Amino acid sequence: xxxxxxxxxxxxxxxxxxxxxxxLSFFEAKECTKIFGTTHLYIGQEAVAVGACACLxxxxxxxxxxxxxxxxxAKGGDPRRIMAELFGRRTGYxxxxxxxxxxxxxxxxxxxxxxxxxxxxxxxxxxxxSIKYRGTTQVVVCFFGDGAVNxxxxxxxxxMAALWNLPVIYVCENNLYxxxxxxxxxxxxxxxxxxxxxxxxxxVVSDGMDVLDVKEKVGAAVxxxxxxxxxxxxxxxxxxxxxxxKSDRCLYRTREEEAQWRRRDPIHLLKQRLIEHxxxxxxxxxxxxxxxxxxxxxxxxxxxxxxWPSAEDLYGDLFAG
Amino acid sequence: MxxxxxxxxxxxxxxxxxxxxxxxxxxxxxxxVYGGCFGVTRGMxxxxxKKRVVETPMSEASLLGVAIGAAVTGLKPVLxxxxxxxxxxCMDQIVNHASKMRYIYGGTVSVPLVxxxxxxxxxxxxxxxxxxxxxxxxxxxxxxIAAPSTPYDAKGLLKAAIDDPDPVLFVEHKLLYWTKGHVPxxxxxxxxxxxxxxxxxxxxxxxxxxxxxxxxxxxSETLAKEGVDAEVIDLRTLSPLDTDTITASxxxxxxxxxxxxxxxxxxxxAEISARVxxxxxxxxxxxxxxxxxxDVPIPYSPPxxxxxxxxxxxxxxxxxxxxxxxFSQAVAVRRAERSK
Numbered sequence: 001x002x003x004x005x006x007x008x009x010x011x012x013x014x015x016x017x018x019x020x021x022x023x024l025s026f027f028e029a030k031e032c033t034k035i036f037g038t039t040h041l042y043i044g045q046e047a048v049a050v051g052a053c054a055c056l057x058x059x060x061x062x063x064x065x066x067x068x069x070x071x072x073x074a075k076g077g078d079p080r081r082i083m084a085e086l087f088g089r090r091t092g093y094x095x096x097x098x099x100x101x102x103x104x105x106x107x108x109x110x111x112x113x114x115x116x117x118x119x120x121x122x123x124x125x126x127x128x129x130s131i132k133y134r135g136t137t138q139v140v141v142c143f144f145g146d147g148a149v150n151x152x153x154x155x156x157x158x159x160m161a162a163l164w165n166l167p168v169i170y171v172c173e174n175n176l177y178x179x180x181x182x183x184x185x186x187x188x189x190x191x192x193x194x195x196x197x198x199x200x201x202x203x204v205v206s207d208g209m210d211v212l213d214v215k216e217k218v219g220a221a222v223x224x225x226x227x228x229x230x231x232x233x234x235x236x237x238x239x240x241x242x243x244x245x246k247s248d249r250c251l252y253r254t255r256e257e258e259a260q261w262r263r264r265d266p267i268h269l270l271k272q273r274l275i276e277h278x279x280x281x282x283x284x285x286x287x288x289x290x291x292x293x294x295x296x297x298x299x300x301x302x303x304x305x306x307x308w309p310s311a312e313d314l315y316g317d318l319f320a321g
Numbered sequence: 322m323x324x325x326x327x328x329x330x331x332x333x334x335x336x337x338x339x340x341x342x343x344x345x346x347x348x349x350x351x352x353x354v355y356g357g358c359f360g361v362t363r364g365m366x367x368x369x370x371k372k373r374v375v376e377t378p379m380s381e382a383s384l385l386g387v388a389i390g391a392a393v394t395g396l397k398p399v400l401x402x403x404x405x406x407x408x409x410x411c412m413d414q415i416v417n418h419a420s421k422m423r424y425i426y427g428g429t430v431s432v433p434l435v436x437x438x439x440x441x442x443x444x445x446x447x448x449x450x451x452x453x454x455x456x457x458x459x460x461x462x463x464x465x466i467a468a469p470s471t472p473y474d475a476k477g478l479l480k481a482a483i484d485d486p487d488p489v490l491f492v493e494h495k496l497l498y499w500t501k502g503h504v505p506x507x508x509x510x511x512x513x514x515x516x517x518x519x520x521x522x523x524x525x526x527x528x529x530x531x532x533x534x535x536x537x538x539x540x541s542e543t544l545a546k547e548g549v550d551a552e553v554i555d556l557r558t559l560s561p562l563d564t565d566t567i568t569a570s571x572x573x574x575x576x577x578x579x580x581x582x583x584x585x586x587x588x589x590x591a592e593i594s595a596r597v598x599x600x601x602x603x604x605x606x607x608x609x610x611x612x613x614x615x616d617v618p619i620p621y622s623p624p625x626x627x628x629x630x631x632x633x634x635x636x637x638x639x640x641x642x643x644x645x646x647x648f649s650q651a652v653a654v655r656r657a658e659r660s661k
Contacts, residue, residue: 061394095427102425111393112426116417122383123418126390126398133346133372133396153413156380160387163378317428318463320486 003279009054009211010274011288013046013267016070018296019079023069023086027246034304035086039100042070044241047266048173049074051206051214052141052234055222056109061127061140063120064113066101067173067240071143076108079299089306095317096309117178118144118151121170125157128168128231139225140168141218147178149192158199158233167225169218170233173208179244180252196233208238209266212273241265323506328498330472331361331437334479335399337508339369342397345483346373348388349401349437358403359439359498381407385414385436392434393422397483405440405492406449419488420463431486435479440468441494441532441582442614442630447621453531453583453614455492459560459592465513466559468492470534472502474557477511484510494532514561518570522552525576525640528567528593530556533580533631540636549640559589567593568600575606576643580636585613607643612636 020041026034042049045067053062053074064071072082077093085092085103093103104112111127114120124142131138148154149172161168172192176183189195196203202224206217214236221232239261243250250258274280325333338345347362347369353376356363366374377384381402388398402408408415415436422430442451458466467482467489469475475493482489519534520541529537534555541551552570556563571577577597579590590611597609615629 063390093427094425097427098425102421104426104430106393106426106430111390112422112430114418114425116413119386119413119418122386122414123390123393125383126387126392127394128390129387130391130394130396133391134394153383153386156378156383157386159378160380160383317424319465320423320431 003274006270006274007280007284007288009050010267010270010285011292012050012074013211013270014289014292015079015295016042016046016049016073017267018292019069019073019083019299022296022300024242036088037099038245038247039086040067040245041240041242042067044261044266045173045175045208045238046070047211047214047270048171048208048236048238049143051211052143052171052218054215055219056139056141059109060138061109061111061124063111063124063127063140063142064104065120065143065145065148066113066115066117067145068101068103068113071113072103072110075110077105077110079295080302083299083303084306087303087306088308089303090309090313091302091306095313118148118153120144121148121151121157122153124168125161125166128161128166129164131167132164137226138167139222141222142168142170144170144172145178146172146174146176146183146186146192147181149195150186158196158201158231161231162199162201165228165230167228168231169221169225170231171218172233172235173238174235175238175240177244177252182252191235193233193235201231201233203233203235206234206236208236209264209269211266211270322503324501325472325504326498327472327475327493327500327502328359328361330476330504331479331493332363332365333504334476334483334508335362335365336368338480338483339373341508344395345397345399346375347399347401348375348377348384350377350379350403352376352401357401359495361437361493361498362401381410382413385411386418388434388436389414389419389422389432392432393430397433399435399437399483402436402438404450405438405454406452408436408438408454415458415464415488415490416461420461423487424463432488433486434488435482435491436489437491437493439495440492441496442619442626443496443532445621445623445626448618451619451626453492453581455490455559456581456583456588458490459562459589463487464560465489466492467513467557468531468559469557470497470531470555472500472504474511474517476504477509478513478557480508481510481513485513492531496532511557513558514563516557516563516566517555518552518566519555520551520553522550522574524550524574525578525643526552526554526567526570526574527578527580527636527640528554528556529580530559530589531582533582536631536633537580537636539633540640543633543637544640549644551640556589562592564596564600568597571597571601572604575604577605577609578612578636578639578643579609580612580631581614582630583614584616585611586616588613610639610642612639
């Protein structure tokens with residue numbers, strides 16, 4: 001493993017963390033005037049998006065979820081324009097129409113996020129169908145949470161993807177809770193990866209707190225897909241360090257459990273590894289931290305200074321032309 | 322002048338689109354060897370092969386999403402949903418994704434997707450194989466809806482739908498498949514949002530779409546014998562709705578009857594009535610009358626199904642009431658009520 005590569009993962013994970021911290025700070029402010037509605041933060045799950053997207057080229061596709069800022073940043077999204085979207089500004093990726101849950105940029109292969117649990121799963125499957133139809137070597141990574149696995153479209157889509165041997169990797173981020181519902185109350189199986197067996201595709205479990213493990217497991221599935229050997233399901237065991245959305249007080253889980261998972265903070269784990277294996281100096285890490293902090297500050301400044309959409313923009317882009 | 326069937330016109334539009342553009346493909350259940358439930362795609366598998374005539378498992382909810390994923394990445398899927406009743410299984414992907422993506426992603430994404438489906442009663446298929454649910458989809462911004470009544474329109478509107486960079490719901494009618502009409506062999510398109518006046522008249526405007534156009538035309542023949550000269554407007558597309566043509570006609574005739582096969586409540590007639598009331602109220606000489614499907618699940622037994630679906634006689638009766646109606650009578654009734 002090259003030091004530069006690891007440092008880049010560290011940078012991306014930290015960027016997501018700092019970005020989300022900034023978002024959280026706006027919501028926690030006494031008067032929340034920057035961001036509206038709600039948000040679902042990615043804090044704790046950074047290794048999944050970064051590890052999975054590290055296996056992809058720019059023209060590969062992803063589909064994202066309601067908890068999507070991390071996916072977008074990891075796929076190369078511009079923090080300025082993501083933040084501007086959260087601020088509801090015209091310069092945001094969706095021109096202020098989408099907000100936190102509805103963003104994408106097809107130019108970098110991000111086919112979009114939405115607020116319907118599992119809504120992106122068939123769309124990812126269709127993008128994979130299109131790849132096969134067009135005969136390219138692209139792949140699709142489809143992100144979704146444990147909750148989505150119990151939606152009907154998950155089962156229909158995995159069945160079709162396997163039947164048609166499509167180049168799609170279903171990456172389940174099992175953060176143990178679908179809002180407040182623990183996986184133990186929603187699944188009669190121990191690992192969600194076991195679901196793959198029913199559709200005759202590989203199903204593997206990954207340590208979602210270890211970016212290298214995610215990269216290895218998703219990477220193997222990506223290679224398989226590129227070689228025309230079909231879809232895979234990768235379950236990444238992870239944890240969100242904050243609530244489901246802004247109003248969640250986490251009454252359904254214990255502080256002990258939270259502390260236990262925080263001891264396996266994916267960013268600290270990676271930093272430890274970097275320093276212990278002398279892959280980089282603490283100074284180099286600090287430089288990355290400074291750089292990331294500045295990037296987030298810059299994104300906030302950009303969003304803050306960006307123009308609001310006007311009422312005349314209301315009917316734009318409903319249809320082409 | 323070459324005439325052919327509605328079903329053949331649809332097939333011809335599909336074939337010509339597929340010949341002209343490699344990215345156009347068909348997707349649906351039993352559309353291959355079987356040829357689709359109603360035979361629309363018969364022979365297409367042999368002609369275009371498995372790659373472009375994609376038979377799928379029975380997974381409507383995901384299929385719609387698969388078509389979206391294909392559409393946003395450069396293909397032009399034409400998806401067949403066997404019976405319109407089954408489209409309820411696809412609601413999330415139509416309502417929350419296909420119709421919203423261009424707008425919510427800031428205009429950067431196109432969803433050139435066509436959903437073909439067979440609507441309509443009259444074949445005694447009962448409640449889950451007979452509905453005309455198009456009005457429901459007029460409530461979805463970002464979705465276009467075509468519902469042709471003639472073979473000519475079916476071919477031209479389907480080509481327009483396939484060429485369109487936005488999602489289109491294309492509503493066919495089971496009882497129209499084997500109706501005949503003039504259809505040119507060469508490809509052509511018809512614009513969305515432009516209604517056709519099928520009969521010109523001065524006394525009453527009857528607005529209909531799909532199979533109800535022929536019922537409205539039959540009713541207008543009966544009415545002509547009674548001295549009532551009806552104008553019949555065929556909507557052709559429901560989204561966008563050609564409000565201008567309807568309004569102009571009502572301004573001329575002063576009377577409006579709307580006809581639809583779908584449920585009356587919150588139906589197309591309700592929307593048209595509201596628009597006409599907003600734009601042409603001073604022209605109205607009588608209240609607007611809506612004719613529509615009974616607000617009950619479509620029943621099986623012939624006398625029940627016939628009672629649930631508008632018939633020509635219902636349209637004739639509705640028009641007659643407009644000519645019996647007198648403003649002076651209404652005033653007298655109101656006075657009588659007040660004096661009680």
